[in-house]
Amino acid sequence: MIKTQPFTQNDYEISQREVLYQGIFRLTRYHLRHRLFEGGWSDTMQREVLERYSAAAVLPYDPVLDRVILIEQFRPGSIADPESPWLIEIPAGILEKNEQPIEVAHREAIEEAGCDLRDLRLISEYFPSPGGSNEYIHIYCGKVDSKGIGGVHGLKHEQEDIRVLNLPTDEALQLLQSGKIKTSPAIIALLWLQLHRVELQKN
Numbered sequence: 001m002i003k004t005q006p007f008t009q010n011d012y013e014i015s016q017r018e019v020l021y022q023g024i025f026r027l028t029r030y031h032l033r034h035r036l037f038e039g040g041w042s043d044t045m046q047r048e049v050l051e052r053y054s055a056a057a058v059l060p061y062d063p064v065l066d067r068v069i070l071i072e073q074f075r076p077g078s079i080a081d082p083e084s085p086w087l088i089e090i091p092a093g094i095l096e097k098n099e100q101p102i103e104v105a106h107r108e109a110i111e112e113a114g115c116d117l118r119d120l121r122l123i124s125e126y127f128p129s130p131g132g133s134n135e136y137i138h139i140y141c142g143k144v145d146s147k148g149i150g151g152v153h154g155l156k157h158e159q160e161d162i163r164v165l166n167l168p169t170d171e172a173l174q175l176l177q178s179g180k181i182k183t184s185p186a187i188i189a190l191l192w193l194q195l196h197r198v199e200l201q202k203n
Contacts, residue, residue, distance in 0.1 A: 003037050003176055009060040011035040013100040016042060016188050029037040056104035057092035057139050059123075059189035060115050061169075062146035063201045068172045068193070069113050070186065073144060078182070087174065088165065090186045092137075100158035109142065115149050117142030123192045128184050139185050143200070169197065 016031035028051050033044045060069035072088050079085045095101060102120055109117050123139040140168035146166055152162025167175075175181050176190045193200075 001039075003035075003039070007035060020048070038148060046133065050135075052133065052135050053094045053096075054101070054136040054138070055092055055094050056101035057090050057107070057137060057185035057189070058105035058109055058117065058120070058187070059090045059119060059139070059193060060109055060144040060146070060149075061193060061200060062112060062139055062144055065146055066169050066197075066201065067146040067147060068167055068169050068190070069109075069110055069115055069144060070167060070172060070181075072154075072163045073154070073161060081182070087183055088181050088186065089183045090139075090189055092185055097164075097194045102140065105138075105140045105142065110145075111155060112153050112160070114151065114153050114166050115144045115146075116150065117144055119143045124188055126188075137185060139189055139192075141189060141200070148197075169193065178198075 012032055015029055016033045019026060020029055021027040027047055027048060029048050031044055031046055033042045035061060036042055043149045046063065062068070069091075071091055072086055074089045075085055076132050077121035078087055081087075091105075091108040091112040093103050093104050095113070101146040105120060106117055109115050120142040123141055125136065125138050127134075127136055129135065150162065150164050150166050152163055154162040155168075165172075171196060176187065181187055
């Protein structure tokens with residue numbers, strides 16, 4: 001009989017954990033097995049996991065002027081993109097020790113886009129690539145006064161060079177629909193905004 005109840009932390013076993021590389025991120029090889037849907041256990045398998053801290057991202061939205069704040073920066077992970085390794089994103093950052101996701105959202109909005117947020121709403125929490133990474137992302141939408149927001153931001157000691165895009169919401173959604181936005185937090189946030197835009201403007 002196929003199992004229909006959710007699996008839990010008791011339904012897998014790790015027999016060995018090897019750290020293969022330790023830098024900003026950590027690459028770990030797990031030797032593990034897990035219970036099967038049709039009963040019994042899997043064979044012991046080896047899986048490499050890129051271990052990194054959780055992150056928070058935020059879409060700044062101005063409900064009065066109906067504008068969004070996006071950012072653009074160089075990303076080494078996208079150098080294989082045939083168009084450009086500069087990606088359009090939303091402000092985001094890694095949670096430091098004892099930090100809450102909402103604190104990171106506020107901090108990164110200031111550092112990367114120069115804007116103060118209010119009335120943050122949680123959009124989603126998810127694993128962006130669980131087949132090979134343990135990264136977990138919290139996405140928010142925060143209201144902002146977009147007047148005067150723009151320019152280039154980022155922390156010099158982190159070698160950040162971030163251009164702010166202050167756009168009408170319709171223009172941002174057109175970028176999304178035309179495939180110009182290729183990062184999952186920005187895609188999820190803009191799709192959420194498309195559904196909740198009128199509600200945000202009323203409140």
